[in-house]
Amino acid sequence: MVKEIERAGLPVVHICTITPISMTVGANRIVPAVGIPYPLGNPKLPAADEKALRAQIVENALAALQTEVSGQTVFE
Template sequence: MVKEFEKAGFPVVQMANLVPVAKTVGANRIVPTISIPYPLGDPATSKEEQWKLRYHRVGVALDSLATDIKEQTVFKVKL
């Protein structure tokens, strides 16, 4: 489905913790996440740390939408 949206001219970003699976299904823009139960957070950290982590990852995803790419790209995120 991702490929069809891209063919229609809509850039799509997939945020995924299983990057090899995202590559296999054909996602062009991939932003790594944290884990399966908590893709954009870590309940072991403070609410401020979780907010920073989410803010950064969503920011990377938004920036990736504006990035012109020619092949599958995994965008880097801070750890």
């Protein structure tokens, strides 16, 4: 899906935990996530901290969308 959306001309950022899969599939802007069942969360954290963590990943994703890349890039 990532690749077809990009092929259609839309910049797309892929947030995922297993970044090697994203590399294999062919995403260009990749943002690592927290865990497989909760890419944008962490149930071990208090609610407020978990939300802050999510905000940080989303910020990273938005930064990736504003960054020119020449090939596949993982935004650590």
